[in-house]
Amino acid sequence: MPETDYDVLIIGGGPGGSTAAAYARQQGLRTLLVEKCEFPRFRIGESMLPTTNAILRETGAWPKIQAAGFIPKYGAMFYLANGPAEKEVDFRNSLIPGLESTYQVERAKFDGILLDHARVLGTEVRMSTTVRSLVSDGVGNRVELEDTGGRRMVTARWVLDASGRDNVFTTDQKRALDPPTSAKRMAVYSHFCGVPRPEGRRAGHTIVVRLDDGWFWIIPIDEERTSVGLVTTLDAMKRANVEPAVLFQQAVDRSARLRELMGAATPTMPFHITSDYTYFRRELARERLLLVGDAAGFFDPIFSSGVYVSVWSAQQAVKLIVGADREHRGLTAGERARYTSAIKRHAGVFRRLITMFYDNQSFAVFMCEQVPWNLMPGLTSIVAGHAELTWPLWWRFKVFLCVCRLQHRFHIVPPLEFGPPKAVAPAG
Numbered sequence: 001m002p003e004t005d006y007d008v009l010i011i012g013g014g015p016g017g018s019t020a021a022a023y024a025r026q027q028g029l030r031t032l033l034v035e036k037c038e039f040p041r042f043r044i045g046e047s048m049l050p051t052t053n054a055i056l057r058e059t060g061a062w063p064k065i066q067a068a069g070f071i072p073k074y075g076a077m078f079y080l081a082n083g084p085a086e087k088e089v090d091f092r093n094s095l096i097p098g099l100e101s102t103y104q105v106e107r108a109k110f111d112g113i114l115l116d117h118a119r120v121l122g123t124e125v126r127m128s129t130t131v132r133s134l135v136s137d138g139v140g141n142r143v144e145l146e147d148t149g150g151r152r153m154v155t156a157r158w159v160l161d162a163s164g165r166d167n168v169f170t171t172d173q174k175r176a177l178d179p180p181t182s183a184k185r186m187a188v189y190s191h192f193c194g195v196p197r198p199e200g201r202r203a204g205h206t207i208v209v210r211l212d213d214g215w216f217w218i219i220p221i222d223e224e225r226t227s228v229g230l231v232t233t234l235d236a237m238k239r240a241n242v243e244p245a246v247l248f249q250q251a252v253d254r255s256a257r258l259r260e261l262m263g264a265a266t267p268t269m270p271f272h273i274t275s276d277y278t279y280f281r282r283e284l285a286r287e288r289l290l291l292v293g294d295a296a297g298f299f300d301p302i303f304s305s306g307v308y309v310s311v312w313s314a315q316q317a318v319k320l321i322v323g324a325d326r327e328h329r330g331l332t333a334g335e336r337a338r339y340t341s342a343i344k345r346h347a348g349v350f351r352r353l354i355t356m357f358y359d360n361q362s363f364a365v366f367m368c369e370q371v372p373w374n375l376m377p378g379l380t381s382i383v384a385g386h387a388e389l390t391w392p393l394w395w396r397f398k399v400f401l402c403v404c405r406l407q408h409r410f411h412i413v414p415p416l417e418f419g420p421p422k423a424v425a426p427a428g
């Protein structure tokens with residue numbers, strides 16, 4: 001086997017990359033992680049799922065997260081923008097034990113802790129270093145890096161591309177996408193002060209406010225600041241033909257619930273926009289190159305699945321390359337296909353939840369006080385991130401989705417009352 005500079009090169013220092021690096025170091029692999037930014041850097045995606053905890057426990061990062069002073073998260077509240085319905089998902093009611101809580105995190109701080117942890121385990125970390133191109137074949141990878149000193153080549157037997165949604169460099173693997181599964185959506189968001197918090201356990205809940213054609217998230221990220229974002233369709237944005245910040249404010253003004261929550265809120269930074277964020281690459285593994293986290297694909301953030309799927313795919317990817325590396329070979333066609341389908345199956349559970357959320361009839365089933373046949377504890381586990389559908393979860397999820405389909409014809413639960421949106425007063 002040809003000698004390479006590194007056993008594994010990881011592109012990106014987000015949660016996917018840092019977790020992959022930690023696992024690789026636990027296996028004794030010579031690991032280089034390159035990150036194009038300097039940390040701390042802003043990232044959206046602040047609400048964790050409880051299933052992330054176990055992965056970070058395995059890498060040893062969890063005690064550092066626990067000690068960092070993040071806001072504990074015990075569940076989520078779902079509201080309608082103008083209607084009376086509300087629903088609490090409390091993780092302690094989960095069918096699967098061990099999913100009772102996690103944290104809401106400021107990503108700049110969270111990502112920094114995970115990256116430092118990978119460094120402490122022996123990862124060589126190069127910041128402000130960007131991968132510009134990559135050639136991968138059956139024996140290894142040649143990777144072109146750029147930093148302030150210019151461009152240079154390094155070689156690595158394995159590359160894990162955890163570069164997120166940024167398409168700084170492309171490969172033919174990254175160009176081929178699965179067909180889109182939903183409408184093109186966009187998010188407009190910022191951090192705010194002055195958003196009131198509920199008392200007690202609910203203080204750290206994610207709040208989701210469902211509009212006719214979108215939704216808001218409200219996520220407390222520290223004692224003062226709250227992350228708030230509007231998700232709507234690109235079509236609605238085009239039709240409104242106003243600045244994103246104006247669209248955000250108009251949506252708040254039209255909702256009784258949001259006026260209550262956002263009446264005294266002031267942004268602490270300019271608005272950010274992310275558009276068209278639902279995609280999945282067709283093929284997630286080559287012989288010596290695997291895609292991890294958002295670099296592989298990403299669905300809508302409504303169920304806060306992004307960071308969890310990133311760290312879970314990092315765990316799966318390192319497991320796979322360690323096995324093949326011991327046998328001095330690349331991944332077989334079967335292993336590559338299994339990696340791709342395992343990640344898509346896992347992410348696909350969240351995709352089905354997302355489809356349910358955007359369908360008014362199905363959402364009525366989710367929101368009703370007593371979900372039929374006591375399916376809610378199973379659903380709570382899935383909402384807490386347990387996408388491994390063991391039998392007790394699998395059948396409950398199947399029955400739930402079946403009830404959602406039947407709801408279209410038989411109105412098994414009362415339909416949701418969305419209530420009249422308040423007209424927005426013309427400017428001036």
Ligand SMILES: Cc1cc2nc3c(=O)[nH]c(=O)nc-3n(C[C@H](O)[C@H](O)[C@H](O)COP(=O)(O)OP(=O)(O)OC[C@H]3O[C@@H](n4cnc5c(N)ncnc54)[C@H](O)[C@@H]3O)c2cc1C
Nearest residue numbers: 012014015016036045047131163164168293294301306307
């Ligand atoms: C609007 C919105 C809201 C979201 N809300 C949530 C939420 O509440 N909860 C949740 O879990 N997830 C949420 N997500 C998703 C979450 O942000 C991502 O899933 C998560 O950040 C993915 O982690 P990652 O490590 O795969 O990628 P990233 O966190 O994006 O990290 C990738 C890193 O790679 C670096 N990089 C990129 N290109 C290169 C290159 N060529 N060379 C070197 N470095 C490179 C980048 O600088 C970056 O630091 C949300 C996403 C959006 C768009």
